[in-house]
Amino acid sequence: MAYKAEYIWIDGTEPTAKLRSKTKVLTDGTDLPIWGFDGSSTNQAPGDKSDCVLRPVFTCLDPIRGGANKLVMCEVLYIDMTPHATNTRAALQTVADKFADQDSWFGIEQEYNFFQEGRPLGFPLGGFPGPQGPYYCGVGADEVYGREIVEAHMDACLEAGLSISGINAEVMPGQWEFQVGPLGPLDVSDELWIARWLLNRIAEDFGVAVTIDAKPMAGDWNGAGAHTNFSTKAMRENYDAIITACEALGKRVDEHIAGYGTGIEQRLTGQHETAHFTEFSYGVSDRGASIRIPWQVEVDQKGYIEDRRPNANIDPYVVTRLIVDTCCSALA
Numbered sequence: 001m002a003y004k005a006e007y008i009w010i011d012g013t014e015p016t017a018k019l020r021s022k023t024k025v026l027t028d029g030t031d032l033p034i035w036g037f038d039g040s041s042t043n044q045a046p047g048d049k050s051d052c053v054l055r056p057v058f059t060c061l062d063p064i065r066g067g068a069n070k071l072v073m074c075e076v077l078y079i080d081m082t083p084h085a086t087n088t089r090a091a092l093q094t095v096a097d098k099f100a101d102q103d104s105w106f107g108i109e110q111e112y113n114f115f116q117e118g119r120p121l122g123f124p125l126g127g128f129p130g131p132q133g134p135y136y137c138g139v140g141a142d143e144v145y146g147r148e149i150v151e152a153h154m155d156a157c158l159e160a161g162l163s164i165s166g167i168n169a170e171v172m173p174g175q176w177e178f179q180v181g182p183l184g185p186l187d188v189s190d191e192l193w194i195a196r197w198l199l200n201r202i203a204e205d206f207g208v209a210v211t212i213d214a215k216p217m218a219g220d221w222n223g224a225g226a227h228t229n230f231s232t233k234a235m236r237e238n239y240d241a242i243i244t245a246c247e248a249l250g251k252r253v254d255e256h257i258a259g260y261g262t263g264i265e266q267r268l269t270g271q272h273e274t275a276h277f278t279e280f281s282y283g284v285s286d287r288g289a290s291i292r293i294p295w296q297v298e299v300d301q302k303g304y305i306e307d308r309r310p311n312a313n314i315d316p317y318v319v320t321r322l323i324v325d326t327c328c329s330a331l332a
Helices: 090-097 147-162 183-203 237-250 253-258 295-300 316-331
Strands: 001-011 019-027 035-038 053-062 070-077 107-115 163-171 175-183 207-212 226-232 280-285 291-293 305-307
Touching: 001 053, 001 183, 019 035, 019 183, 035 280, 053 147, 053 183, 070 183, 090 183, 090 316, 107 280, 107 316, 147 163, 147 175, 147 253, 175 183, 175 226, 183 207, 183 280, 183 316, 226 316, 237 291, 237 295, 237 316, 280 295, 291 295
Parallel strands: 001 070, 280 291
Antiparallel strands: 001 019, 035 053, 053 070, 107 175, 107 207, 107 226, 163 175, 226 305, 291 305
16 A cells, blocks of 8 residues: 655755755655755755755654555665754754753744735735734734634644643734744654644645745844743752752853744844844743743742744744753753
8 A cells, every 4th residue: 555755854945944845756665764955945955966965853643644554754864874964953862862860841832924926814905914912812803813724733733642731813914923842852853843834835726925034024023033942851850950050051042043933133122022143142931131040930849941032934943952051051
């Protein structure tokens, strides 16, 4: 029995990589093989040495095609089977293995915006909607736009077996969020990339584009982030470990900001529920801080932290690697 495997990978587009995919027909019962692609067409190789390798790293059911068909997340290799320069997963693997004993968990909140005909979904032609306020977690045709896409996406993620844990409308018309996790660093990153692919693929059928730009609309509109919730076993048991992690993050600010997505200076302005990108702070229940400690965590004296700095356009392999390395080194 034949089935279709959609091989998905991350390309070499700068400054923000894009997803690519193609279909391989396979016979049921056979292992997923490595495959190849033309790297000169994805900003990953010159034309005279264009071959790149796809190696499957994560597989789930394909909820769009159904049946026995699969979605296959791949990492990119050179033909000598070493990690490609664009393969950020390989570096995460090393760090995740190093600190595996600390049992890191992540939950990532992926914000995004719908666009249609060159403007955000819900923006009137040649004008602007009312100011921010009623759209966040709103209901009604005058406040919420694109719900049918969002519901289809959530159903697809659940059918695929992804650990999607919720959705909500965000503060700008046509802006939404879904959450993935809690999972370990490799799993949450693999699943977030698959969930992004599904979102773009499903929005295709509605004639709507998806953007994860950090600041899709200039002016008095919130940007789009990927708030990253993090804990280790020690943090889930002891509040002192929470503070240790926060203090450690404050010592490597520039390194983290550099890896937290393109256009971060446009989003982290100190306004619109953000701390300024040049400053670092942490506080309980403070959405204007770099790191928020949820109020319940302080009450329970254990739990997790929320790094509010990552952009919507992050590479989750990079962000989880940075957080694990910084916090787990301090907690070791």
